[in-house]
Amino acid sequence: xxxxxxxxxxxxxxxxxxxxxxxxxxxxxxxxxxxxxxxxxxxxxxxxxxxxxxxxxxxxxxxxxxxxxxxxxxxxxxxxxxxxxxxxxxxxxxxxxxxxxxxxxxxxxxxxxxxxxxxxxxxxxxxxxxxxxxxxxxxxxxxxxxxxxxxxxxxxxxxxxxxxxxxxxxxxxxxxxxxxxxxxxxxxxxxxxxxxxxxxxxxxxxxxxxxxxxxxxxxxxxxxxxxxxxxxxxxxxxxxxxxxxxxxxxxxx
Amino acid sequence: xxxxxxxxxxxxxxxxxxxxxxxxxxxxxxxxxxxxxxxxxxxxxxxxxxxxxxxxxxxxxxxxxxxxxxxxxxxxxxxxxxxxxxxxxxxxxxxxxxxxxxxxxxxxxxxxxxxxxxxxxxxxxxxxxxxxxxxxxxxxxxxxxxxxxxxxxxxxxxxxxxxxxxxxxxxxxxxxxxxxxxxxxxxxxxxxxxxxxxxxxxxxxxxxxxxxxxxxxxxxxxxxxxxxxx
Numbered sequence: 001x002x003x004x005x006x007x008x009x010x011x012x013x014x015x016x017x018x019x020x021x022x023x024x025x026x027x028x029x030x031x032x033x034x035x036x037x038x039x040x041x042x043x044x045x046x047x048x049x050x051x052x053x054x055x056x057x058x059x060x061x062x063x064x065x066x067x068x069x070x071x072x073x074x075x076x077x078x079x080x081x082x083x084x085x086x087x088x089x090x091x092x093x094x095x096x097x098x099x100x101x102x103x104x105x106x107x108x109x110x111x112x113x114x115x116x117x118x119x120x121x122x123x124x125x126x127x128x129x130x131x132x133x134x135x136x137x138x139x140x141x142x143x144x145x146x147x148x149x150x151x152x153x154x155x156x157x158x159x160x161x162x163x164x165x166x167x168x169x170x171x172x173x174x175x176x177x178x179x180x181x182x183x184x185x186x187x188x189x190x191x192x193x194x195x196x197x198x199x200x201x202x203x204x205x206x207x208x209x210x211x212x213x214x215x216x217x218x219x220x221x222x223x224x225x226x227x228x229x230x231x232x233x234x235x236x237x238x239x240x241x242x243x244x245x246x247x248x249x250x251x252x253x
Numbered sequence: 254x255x256x257x258x259x260x261x262x263x264x265x266x267x268x269x270x271x272x273x274x275x276x277x278x279x280x281x282x283x284x285x286x287x288x289x290x291x292x293x294x295x296x297x298x299x300x301x302x303x304x305x306x307x308x309x310x311x312x313x314x315x316x317x318x319x320x321x322x323x324x325x326x327x328x329x330x331x332x333x334x335x336x337x338x339x340x341x342x343x344x345x346x347x348x349x350x351x352x353x354x355x356x357x358x359x360x361x362x363x364x365x366x367x368x369x370x371x372x373x374x375x376x377x378x379x380x381x382x383x384x385x386x387x388x389x390x391x392x393x394x395x396x397x398x399x400x401x402x403x404x405x406x407x408x409x410x411x412x413x414x415x416x417x418x419x420x421x422x423x424x425x426x427x428x429x430x431x432x433x434x435x436x437x438x439x440x441x442x443x444x445x446x447x448x449x450x451x452x453x454x455x456x457x458x459x460x461x462x463x464x465x466x467x468x469x470x471x472x473x474x475x476x477x478x479x480x481x482x483x
Contacts, residue, residue, distance in 0.1 A: 236326050249328060
């Protein structure tokens with residue numbers, strides 16, 4: 001199992017009404033690696049990311065063809081419990097979105113939703129998640145203060161802690177640093193390097209430099225198609241296809 | 254509107270080509286000075302080296318700026334790295350031209366040695382190698398770059414021939430002590446010239462390797478390449 005892929009997509013098509021947003025996407029995502037999805041706006045990278053924990057189900061008029069498997073299990077199978085799927089495949093969004101609650105309650109939220117009431121367990125899991133998201137030292141003395149008092153970078157790490165608290169296998173990150181300053185961005189990127197030891201991470205980013213810095217594998221999307229996937233170093237130094245080369249060297253269009 | 258980045262890349266390329274032209278001219282002049290025993294021309298080569306050095310600094314400066322400010326990727330990244338390496342090789346080739354010119358100034362103070370046909374051939378091969386190296390960069394032609402390795406073997410062969418001729422000359426020269434010493438000095442200086450040419454050929458071969466890296470993203474350094482490809 002250790003070497004088996006964490007996630008696979010096979011001939012995935014995705015429609016917003018009649019518009020085909022993803023076309024025949026096939027990709028294998030290895031466990032404990034960071035996979036970056038890059039491409040121009042509207043290329044389908046965020047749509048693909050949201051397919052991986054069925055977030056698109058929430059958008060009316062959407063339709064999926066093909067299959068996505070998590071540890072070999074079809075996540076679009078009718079027997080799949082979507083809440084349980086989203087616990088296993090957590091998500092962090094572009095803008096930090098803490099709840100107007102205390103720091104502790106923000107992280108404990110998912111645990112409570114999943115029925116955990118034991119105070120000792122809650123306390124341990126919150127502390128563990130805040131340590132994993134490299135925020136513990138900064139907030140341990142004000143854990144019961146409002147999360148809204150944290151800086152933007154801290155809020156984003158809090159959201160990562162909130163996602164980690166329910167102990168997912170996979171973490172989806174949709175431009176997690178695009179609203180942050182360079183120092184907060186660097187902390188998130190360092191954190192991604194740390195987290196891949198325990199999680200499988202898929203990140204959508206508009207910054208190619210960020211993709212190059214944090215990922216092991218990079219996938220280039222264009223107009224709903226997966227154009228090229230490869231080892232990040234190879235893709236950024238000697239891409240196989242001209243289309244990829246044109247995009248990463250800024251000679252597009 | 255042309256992108257600022259592309260304009261700066263062009264600037265980098267033009268500076269390198271300017272440097273290549275000056276280096277080629279330095280080798281041309283240095284070998285002419287040697288063949289024609291022309292002190293004035295040799296002196297001009299020595300004085301002209303500063304210009305090549307300045308251009309090397311300019312290439313480094315533009316490359317550093319591009320790396321720091323533009324975060325280049327893929328072919329652009331290889332081009333910038335390759336360009337700094339090529340400029341380094343050119344600067345060293347120009348130094349070989351200066352060395353040839355300095356030996357020539359010594360040789361001009363003494364009667365000429367007998368004509369050495371292998372030296373003429375060595376000069377022609379090395380000039381042709383430098384031309385091929387620069388053309389391979391301009392045309393982004395990897396086959397020409399690879400061909401330099403064959404030419405380098407020929408240059409090595411002529412260098413050895415020059416050495417053999419001059420050693421024989423030193424061994425067989427006149428027994429009169431003073432004349433013999435002068436003869437040995439002239440021969441040694443001429444051997445150094447042949448070594449400089451051989452070294453210039455090696456550096457031109459390196460340029461070809463950098464061109465292959467820029468164009469094909471392949472590293473052919475320290476590797477045997479199948480010449481049948483050409």
